Amino acid sequence: xxxxxxxxxxxxxxxxxxxxxLIMWKGYQIRQHSLRIFTGKSxxxxxxxxxxxxxxxxxxxxxxxxxxxxxxxxxxxxxxxSANIVFxxxxxxxxxxxxxxxxxxxxDRAKTIISRVVTNLPxxxxxxxxxxxxxxxxxxxxxxxxxxxxxxxxxxxIEVVPxxxxxxxxxxxxxxxxKMEQPRVYEHVDYLILISDGDLAAEDIKALETTAPLxxxxxxxxxxxxxxxxxxxxxxxxxKNQLCIKGQYERAExxxxxxxxxxxxxxxxxxxxxxxxxxxxxxxxxxxYLMSKLEPLATNxxxxxxxxxxxxxxxxTSLSLFLFVLLKRL
Numbered sequence: 424x425x426x427x428x429x430x431x432x433x434x435x436x437x438x439x440x441x442x443x444x445l446i447m448w449k450g451y452q453i454r455q456h457s458l459r460i461f462t463g464k465s466x467x468x469x470x471x472x473x474x475x476x477x478x479x480x481x482x483x484x485x486x487x488x489x490x491x492x493x494x495x496x497x498x499x500x501x502x503x504x505s506a507n508i509v510f511x512x513x514x515x516x517x518x519x520x521x522x523x524x525x526x527x528x529x530x531d532r533a534k535t536i537i538s539r540v541v542t543n544l545p546x547x548x549x550x551x552x553x554x555x556x557x558x559x560x561x562x563x564x565x566x567x568x569x570x571x572x573x574x575x576x577x578x579x580x581i582e583v584v585p586x587x588x589x590x591x592x593x594x595x596x597x598x599x600x601x602k603m604e605q606p607r608v609y610e611h612v613d614y615l616i617l618i619s620d621g622d623l624a625a626e627d628i629k630a631l632e633t634t635a636p637l638x639x640x641x642x643x644x645x646x647x648x649x650x651x652x653x654x655x656x657x658x659x660x661x662x663k664n665q666l667c668i669k670g671q672y673e674r675a676e677x678x679x680x681x682x683x684x685x686x687x688x689x690x691x692x693x694x695x696x697x698x699x700x701x702x703x704x705x706x707x708x709x710x711x712y713l714m715s716k717l718e719p720l721a722t723n724x725x726x727x728x729x730x731x732x733x734x735x736x737x738x739x740t741s742l743s744l745f746l747f748v749l750l751k752r753l
Contacts, residue, residue: 426732429492436487440480447476475750482743485736493732504717506547507564507611509598510537512579513619513650515555515589516673517682519581520620520656524667529650533618534575536648536706540616541571543710547717550612553579556588558597564609569730580665589623591692592630599641614644614716617692620651621685628688635695644698647689648709655681 428434451472518530541549551561551574561578565571595615602609615638623631638645657679660671673680690700701709 425496426493427496428488429494431491433487433491437484440483443480443483444476447479448472471750475747478743478747478750482740482747485740485743489733489736489740493736495730495732504546504719506544506614506713506717507550507609508544508547508614508616508713509550509552509609509612511558511591511594511598511615511617512537512551512553513555513589513591514553514579514581515587516581516658517589517620517622518650519661519667520651520658520682521667522656524659524669528581529620530579530581532703533648533650534579536703536709537618538572538575539706540710540713541568541575544713544717547713550609551575551579552594552598554590554594555582556590556593558590558594560597560601564612581661582665588627589619590627590630591617591619591623591688592627592634595631595634595638595645598643599637602641602643612643614646614698614713617645617647617689618650619647619689620682621649621687621689622682623685623688631688631692632695635692638692639696643696645693645696646698646709646712647693647700649684649686649689649700649702651682651684651703653683655683657681 512530512533514530518533519528521528541547545568546566548564548566549562549571550564551571553559553561562570562574598609598612598615602612635645658673659667659669660673662668686700686702692698693700699712701712
């Protein structure tokens, strides 16, 4: 495991712990002497001294280590290769489709695929955007895996954009605009992974056909991932906390509404931009394809990817504090 510290200069403060055992031993000798004078008995406190000294040293050293900012540096055999990739994720109600409340939604499965892609491409840079009737940028381009995983698990959910519909065309216009008007951030974005069930209204499909050439002109390749199957699946009703209500499903014209995977618009928009379409069951093929798209970084220095390790030292600090209080009461 490759570990470093954000503030390594603070580690020099560990030197102050060297004389601590001697200071504490001197204090226990004074205490033994005082007890012998006032009680007339000889007290052996050496065992307690050793235990308390060890606990205090652990407590103080873990506090200093936390302040130094411990972190694990993730390494990769492909650390000299990278790519700039935007995930564009459908968060419309149809992505909540499932047989019952105990099954995983299309969006749940999509988030699993996204997590595995990110893990499999440790040196790639990612951004996230979502869409329903409107689109919304969820993050800027980043290498930070901890931040990325937080977005995947907590920032992507049904109707994070609370507007009905699945307007992919509007979302693509937003990405193009970001690339053209924010070159420092989006200039090098070459790949967009579109994740959707393709269940679009007729006007949205038509708009998508006119937008695809603009995406190609912006030199962005769309890689589509279709979620679901041809089999019609109902959409459970959600409460105000976005939780599934058992036995209740979305209705249209008095009947339960069923949604299907529609691959055609997803295939067409990928084909029009020189990209490729994958079904969600082809996750392995998707990852292999993306690996083939990685290119050498402009610098030999790989992007820094870290995982915060403070929780380990916080646990030791808490444990040592508990033991110290316990020993003092004995």
